[in-house]
Amino acid sequence: MPDHFQVEHQDGGCRARTGRLTTPHGEIQTPIFMPVGTNASVKAMRPEDLTDAGAQIILANTYHLYLRPGHRLVEELGGLHRFMSWDRPILTDSGGFQVYSLTELRKITEEGVKFRSHIDGSMHLLTPELSIKVQEALGADIIMCFDECPPADAGREYVERSLAMTTRWAQRSKDAHTRRDQLLFGIVQGGRFSDLRQRSLQELQGIGFDGYALGGLSVGEEKPVMHEVMDACSDLLPADYPRYIMGIGTPEDLVEAVWRGYDMFDCVMPTRNARNGMLFTSQGRVNIKRKQYEQDQGPLDPACSCYVCRNYSRAYLRHLFRSGEILASMLNTHHNIAWYLSLMGRIREAIRQDQFEAFRKEFYHQQHTTAE
Numbered sequence: 001m002p003d004h005f006q007v008e009h010q011d012g013g014c015r016a017r018t019g020r021l022t023t024p025h026g027e028i029q030t031p032i033f034m035p036v037g038t039n040a041s042v043k044a045m046r047p048e049d050l051t052d053a054g055a056q057i058i059l060a061n062t063y064h065l066y067l068r069p070g071h072r073l074v075e076e077l078g079g080l081h082r083f084m085s086w087d088r089p090i091l092t093d094s095g096g097f098q099v100y101s102l103t104e105l106r107k108i109t110e111e112g113v114k115f116r117s118h119i120d121g122s123m124h125l126l127t128p129e130l131s132i133k134v135q136e137a138l139g140a141d142i143i144m145c146f147d148e149c150p151p152a153d154a155g156r157e158y159v160e161r162s163l164a165m166t167t168r169w170a171q172r173s174k175d176a177h178t179r180r181d182q183l184l185f186g187i188v189q190g191g192r193f194s195d196l197r198q199r200s201l202q203e204l205q206g207i208g209f210d211g212y213a214l215g216g217l218s219v220g221e222e223k224p225v226m227h228e229v230m231d232a233c234s235d236l237l238p239a240d241y242p243r244y245i246m247g248i249g250t251p252e253d254l255v256e257a258v259w260r261g262y263d264m265f266d267c268v269m270p271t272r273n274a275r276n277g278m279l280f281t282s283q284g285r286v287n288i289k290r291k292q293y294e295q296d297q298g299p300l301d302p303a304c305s306c307y308v309c310r311n312y313s314r315a316y317l318r319h320l321f322r323s324g325e326i327l328a329s330m331l332n333t334h335h336n337i338a339w340y341l342s343l344m345g346r347i348r349e350a351i352r353q354d355q356f357e358a359f360r361k362e363f364y365h366q367q368h369t370t371a372e
């Protein structure tokens with residue numbers, strides 16, 4: 001059992017479990033959702049709003065902070081926690097995925113990924129060594145290996161070659177990792193091919209990491225494919241280490257992944273949907289701009305105890321959104337993040353009561369009984 005992670009309770013009826021993950025900036029109760037703060041900011045939320053909403057850890061991105069303001073500047077100013085006045089844990093992604101998803105001009109070589117900055121067009125080479133150096137300079141509590149995320153429709157031959165390079169990059173990431181107080185997680189690739197996923201995981205375990213993440217999901221694959229990969233890897237991932245699925249997901253995805261024994265998640269969905277007026281509630285999704293809410297005096301979600309649901313009506317939230325007020329993004333984001341984090345709290349409690357199986361059935365029913 002690693003000393004930074006303990007499984008606290010295994011649900012008696014399924015693979016769901018609660019755990020405690022210890023990092024330099026504090027302990028995290030899992031299963032956990034991590035709000036995405038790409039540019040050292042969870043968009044439209046202040047740190048105190050995040051802690052008020054129950055956030056234990058947030059995610060930031062190497063790619064963005066390396067390009068702007070630069071990791072050396074953040075380091076000189078005391079590191080990312082001080083820079084953004086966030087004193088709880090931070091996880092940084094390693095940058096390869098963002099290069100792939102954000103830049104037009106990029107070239108993958110054994111050395112690393114050459115790309116043109118989406119900000120000013122300058123050319124850069126991001127390597128495993130540089131990615132780790134940036135994450136160490138930022139001072140994140142959990143850092144990620146530099147990996148390649150193959151396109152969802154990539155053929156077996158491409159995925160096999162890509163996976164072999166991701167393993168070589170994982171070794172180079174670990175060799176470059178000097179700040180041993182930071183936890184370094186490996187990223188399992190292999191696309192939709194279960195045998196390649198198994199090979200990736202075996203190779204990563206041979207190198208040895210503080211946690212294991214599933215990459216290459218939520219990149220456009222069909223839901224059944226995502227669930228197949230989750231199932232195949234669930235029994236392979238070492239049970240006494242943290243299991244993180246990157247980029248997941250909808251509330252239903254989170255429940256399905258916890259049911260399969262996963263512990264950590266991140267996704268832009270709650271923050272991005274909030275800015276588009278798509279809000280999560282205990283009765284399913286609410287599209288706040290719809291006319292039906294014009295005179296609705298009630299709270300966004302009667303079952304939610306967040307600041308927004310305690311102080312504002314749906315009519316007001318609709319008005320703000322339609323008027324393009326900045327406060328719309330702030331209040332919608334606060335609620336969506338608070339709702340996601342409250343869902344994770346209810347999930348942890350259901351597991352502790354050995355009731356997660358029942359929770360999963362009831363959750364699906366609730367989310368799909370009310371017309372939007």
Ligand SMILES: Cc1cccc2c(=O)nc(N)[nH]c12
Pocket residue numbers: 093094095096097144147148149187214215216217218219246247
């Ligand atoms: C953030 C994210 C989402 C989805 C997939 C991935 C991935 O495969 N690799 C990395 N490093 N990050 C990912």
